[in-house]
Amino acid sequence: MTVSAQFSTSPLPGSGRPQLRIVIVGHVDHGKSTLVGRLLHETGSLPDGKFDALKAASERRGMPFEWSFLLDALQTERDQGITIDTTQIRFRARSRDIVLIDAPGHTEFLRNMITGAAQADGAVLIIDALEGVRDQTRRHGYLLHLLGVKQVAVVVNKMDKVGFDATRFEAIRDEIATHLTGLGVEPLAVIPISARDGDGVAAFTDRIGWYRGPTVIDAFERFRTARALDDHPLRLPVQAIYKFDDRRIIAGRVEAGHLAVGDDIVIMPAGKKARIKSIEGWSVTSAPEAIGAGQSVGITLDRELFVERGDIIAHGGTAPASVRRLRVRLFWLHENSLAPRASVVVRIGVMQVRAVVESIEKAIDPGDLAATEQQEIERNHVGEIELVLSQPVAADRYVDSPPTGRLVIEVDGRIAGGGLILSAQADERMQPRDIVPVSSSLGADERAERFHHRGAVVWFTGLPGSGKSTLALALEQRLFRGGGSPILLDGDTMRTGLNGDLGFAPEDRSENVRRLAEVASHLAHSGHIAIVAAVSPFLKDRAEARRIAQAHFREVYVATPGDVCESRDPKGHYAKARAGEIRGFTGITGDYQPPDDAELRIDTSSAEVAASAEQIEQMLRHTGILLDLKK
Amino acid sequence: MESLVLDRPAATVPTMRHLDELEAQSIYILREAFARLKKLALLWSLGKDSNVMIWLAQKAFFGHVPFPALHVDTGKKFAEMYAFRDRYAKEWNLDLRIEPCPPIDAVDPTLPPAARSAARKTEGLKLALAKYGFDGLIAGIRRDEEATRAKERVFSPRGVEGGWNVRDQPPEFWDQFNASPPPGAHLRIHPILHWTEADIWAYTQRENIPIIPLYLARDGKRYRSLGDADITHPVASNASNIAEILIELNDSKVPERAGRALDHETEDAFERLRAAGYL
Numbered sequence: 089m090t091v092s093a094q095f096s097t098s099p100l101p102g103s104g105r106p107q108l109r110i111v112i113v114g115h116v117d118h119g120k121s122t123l124v125g126r127l128l129h130e131t132g133s134l135p136d137g138k139f140d141a142l143k144a145a146s147e148r149r150g151m152p153f154e155w156s157f158l159l160d161a162l163q164t165e166r167d168q169g170i171t172i173d174t175t176q177i178r179f180r181a182r183s184r185d186i187v188l189i190d191a192p193g194h195t196e197f198l199r200n201m202i203t204g205a206a207q208a209d210g211a212v213l214i215i216d217a218l219e220g221v222r223d224q225t226r227r228h229g230y231l232l233h234l235l236g237v238k239q240v241a242v243v244v245n246k247m248d249k250v251g252f253d254a255t256r257f258e259a260i261r262d263e264i265a266t267h268l269t270g271l272g273v274e275p276l277a278v279i280p281i282s283a284r285d286g287d288g289v290a291a292f293t294d295r296i297g298w299y300r301g302p303t304v305i306d307a308f309e310r311f312r313t314a315r316a317l318d319d320h321p322l323r324l325p326v327q328a329i330y331k332f333d334d335r336r337i338i339a340g341r342v343e344a345g346h347l348a349v350g351d352d353i354v355i356m357p358a359g360k361k362a363r364i365k366s367i368e369g370w371s372v373t374s375a376p377e378a379i380g381a382g383q384s385v386g387i388t389l390d391r392e393l394f395v396e397r398g399d400i401i402a403h404g405g406t407a408p409a410s411v412r413r414l415r416v417r418l419f420w421l422h423e424n425s426l427a428p429r430a431s432v433v434v435r436i437g438v439m440q441v442r443a444v445v446e447s448i449e450k451a452i453d454p455g456d457l458a459a460t461e462q463q464e465i466e467r468n469h470v471g472e473i474e475l476v477l478s479q480p481v482a483a484d485r486y487v488d489s490p491p492t493g494r495l496v497i498e499v500d501g502r503i504a505g506g507g508l509i510l511s512a513q514a515d516e517r518m519q520p521r522d523i524v525p526v527s528s529s530l531g532a533d534e535r536a537e538r539f540h541h542r543g544a545v546v547w548f549t550g551l552p553g554s555g556k557s558t559l560a561l562a563l564e565q566r567l568f569r570g571g572g573s574p575i576l577l578d579g580d581t582m583r584t585g586l587n588g589d590l591g592f593a594p595e596d597r598s599e600n601v602r603r604l605a606e607v608a609s610h611l612a613h614s615g616h617i618a619i620v621a622a623v624s625p626f627l628k629d630r631a632e633a634r635r636i637a638q639a640h641f642r643e644v645y646v647a648t649p650g651d652v653c654e655s656r657d658p659k660g661h662y663a664k665a666r667a668g669e670i671r672g673f674t675g676i677t678g679d680y681q682p683p684d685d686a687e688l689r690i691d692t693s694s695a696e697v698a699a700s701a702e703q704i705e706q707m708l709r710h711t712g713i714l715l716d717l718k719k
Numbered sequence: 720m721e722s723l724v725l726d727r728p729a730a731t732v733p734t735m736r737h738l739d740e741l742e743a744q745s746i747y748i749l750r751e752a753f754a755r756l757k758k759l760a761l762l763w764s765l766g767k768d769s770n771v772m773i774w775l776a777q778k779a780f781f782g783h784v785p786f787p788a789l790h791v792d793t794g795k796k797f798a799e800m801y802a803f804r805d806r807y808a809k810e811w812n813l814d815l816r817i818e819p820c821p822p823i824d825a826v827d828p829t830l831p832p833a834a835r836s837a838a839r840k841t842e843g844l845k846l847a848l849a850k851y852g853f854d855g856l857i858a859g860i861r862r863d864e865e866a867t868r869a870k871e872r873v874f875s876p877r878g879v880e881g882g883w884n885v886r887d888q889p890p891e892f893w894d895q896f897n898a899s900p901p902p903g904a905h906l907r908i909h910p911i912l913h914w915t916e917a918d919i920w921a922y923t924q925r926e927n928i929p930i931i932p933l934y935l936a937r938d939g940k941r942y943r944s945l946g947d948a949d950i951t952h953p954v955a956s957n958a959s960n961i962a963e964i965l966i967e968l969n970d971s972k973v974p975e976r977a978g979r980a981l982d983h984e985t986e987d988a989f990e991r992l993r994a995a996g997y998l
Contacts, residue, residue: 207892371777438751494893
């Protein structure tokens with residue numbers, strides 16, 4: 089079904105009547121177009137004479153009339169009186185306006201089905217009485233559950249093809265009801281219909297005299313329309329902080345609950361506390377004093393706090409947890425399977441964070457009844473995964489707060505899957521006891537104004553001799569001459585003092601990296617750009633460094649080929665390692681694990697130092713560290 | 720311009736609540752675009768839809784429009800449109816960039832005449848993109864306007880050539896948008912995709928947003944949609960204010976773009992234009 093129409097025969101859209109968005113899903117050729125055509129006819133939504141004209145035309149050509157012709161005709165005649173669109177049809181039921189959303193039945197268009205279904209308040213799942221429950225029926229049922237569409241009416245179509253056999257209907261009803269109930273979706277009704285002949289769509293007929301439930305139109309009246317989550321705990325994810333004038337406005341949309349001027353709030357995941365000073369607005373004579381779920385707002389706080397995009401503002405006592413480890417039920421749409429240990433980008437609301445897939449369980453094809461569990465989640469399959477985030481974030485379980493309890497995974501900047509948070513474990517990082525950290529009285533903004541940059545940790549990793557120190561020195565010079573405040577932390581240099589007690593065993597290397605990261609992170613917090621040059625060969629150590637430095641972290645992979653590094657051998661180490669004088673030397677007798685998610689990759693065998701330093705500056709500019717002075 | 724201050728709505732208009740929801744969603748989209756893209760511009764066609772969009776941007780950013788308003792000028796707009804542009808660019812404190820279109824000879828000669836004329840605008844847009852290197856263009860299209868626009872995403876990727884591949888659109892759900900165009904490509908952002916024509920008018924009325932007087936009936940005719948003067952025609956109407964427009968829309972069976980010649984030349988003209996980067 090690719091056609092739909094907006095009929096202007098009805099009173100104005102949204103004229104005080106509730107609007108209900110319904111998606112029609114199911115296996116291909118189970119009769120979606122026919123049902124839509126029939127619904128338009130039964131609700132008097134078609135232009136006068138349209139139906140009769142088409143019927144006459146079919147008879148003239150000696151063809152049986154098909155309801156789907158109606159949709160084709162509407163599309164080709166869209167210029168002659170009806171506005172047509174290909175994804176949504178609007179029409180009026182008794183007490184509400186219905187928007188029908190098209191969802192393609194073909195497997196290859198599953199991403200379009202998801203895009204359509206995610207906007208719906210409820211769904212109609214259509215099943216051919218002759219063919220029964222098919223793989224796409226089950227798959228769509230499963231996805232409705234994952235998309236959070238909890239209201240589902242099932243129609244068993246083409247009852248005329250099975251002689252209106254009640255036994256056949258009951259068998260299908262029981263099978264699909266069991267399937268949906270197993271997913272936690274209680275079907276609102278299972279309705280026997282013949283969309284072609286009209287039985288069960290708007291009226292009962294003798295042929296389904298044995299059926300006692302609602303018609304399709306009745307079922308539409310039973311769906312609940314979308315309701316803002318006013319009665320949930322407050323969740324205001326921070327979209328941005330604006331300083332267009334002398335106000336410092338925190339902007340975002342209230343996803344759940346409500347807030348008012350004077351409320352005491354807590355900013356998660358850091359747990360900072362403040363009070364709401366004002367609600368800001370434009371073009372309104374007086375800004376509101378209180379605001380509820382669904383509204384896009386701007387607020388100011390009674391004190392200057394470091395707040396950033398992705399933080400969640402909540403009320404104390406009902407705040408979301410600060411979490412690092414999540415269990416997620418996921419559907420996967422990318423052509424490459426999702427495998428354990430995959431490094432991915434996760435987005436929870438507006439929060440973006442890197443994560444590693446620690447484990448995968450229950451990976452199956454939700455369409456296949458006999459499916460066996462797999463190690464990876466294939467395209468259009470589902471599974472449960474354990475994610476470890478690179479830094480703590482504020483998040484909820486889906487059941488507690490849907491908007492902040494679901495996430496998407498991006499691959500190459502494109503949404504590749506989505507899932508619901510089943511459980512979340514709090515940040516594991518040890519909370520220091522009896523220690524009262526002293527915060528600087530200087531604000532991040534104040535420092536940024538002085539240095540023309542924000543604090544950062546630029547982390548150079550690569551083989552010995554790859555050119556890390558050379559690039560680090562060049563970058564330090566450039567930043568300093570530009571009025572910035574770079575501070576170099578060279579791995580070898582730091583080993584002469586702070587890290588003098590450490591060797592080169594893997595656990596010593598980890599501790600070396602951790603200390604460098606802690607120092608660098610502290611400098612970044614104070615507005616400086618800490619430039620770290622260290623081999624740091626292991627992925628997990630660098631992931632830990634990223635976690636410590638959080639949003640400040642920028643990784644530069646100096647990817648000079650090993651043979652070039654060895655030919656340079658600035659410190660004579662390769663020669664010694666070859667001679668067996670140094671053991672565990674990275675590149676010769678020790679492994680180097682290259683990053684696949686560095687912010688920048690530079691090969692110094694083919695790039696000039698100056699050009700590379702320029703490239704690093706550009707990356708820092710694009711990722712919000714170096715600030716443009718043009719304004 | 721006094722006539723632009725309109726009476727308050729009659730009874731049958733989209734409700735407060737409904738308009739509030741539309742507004743909140745559009746503001747959310749605009750803020751996401753501003754947070755996630757580096758070099759944005761808003762395409763200002765001077766029509767009712769893009770004026771609503773500028774209004775929404777001022778709400779989203781508390782009285783500021785923090786990106787340029789780009790007018791790709793065919794040079795063939797109505798005089799009233801240019802007057803409107805010059806007045807409100809100042810009043811709304813816009814960073815207005817006016818970009819011309821190439822001559823008609825530079826455009827695909829196999830397109831029908833009006834489509835060819837509209838395709839000039841696409842070429843002008845491509846030149847502006849190349850000149851400024853925008854990675855995001857905010858455009859005021861709506862799903863209910865036209866069949867191919869209904870298939871759009873809110874964040875819609877465009878190829879390096881500006882083309883739109885309708886068959887390979889990324890998934891978009893839970894207000895999660897794909898905001899990472901590959902180098903050289905850009906995104907179209909559609910903050911009012913979910914609005915209808917009636918919503919636009921009801922909101923324009925509620926917020927007292929200025930409009931070009933051509934939308935209101937004079938001598939039994941008014942413009943429902945404004946494009947180039949030579950390929951846009953008025954429709955028969957007696958609606959002399961927005962309340963009357965809303966009542967007229969209620970009774971009308973004529974689609975909004977009926978007065979836009981380019982939609983009616985051949986079945987696929989519009990789709991071809993969009994695939995090539997037309998709005």
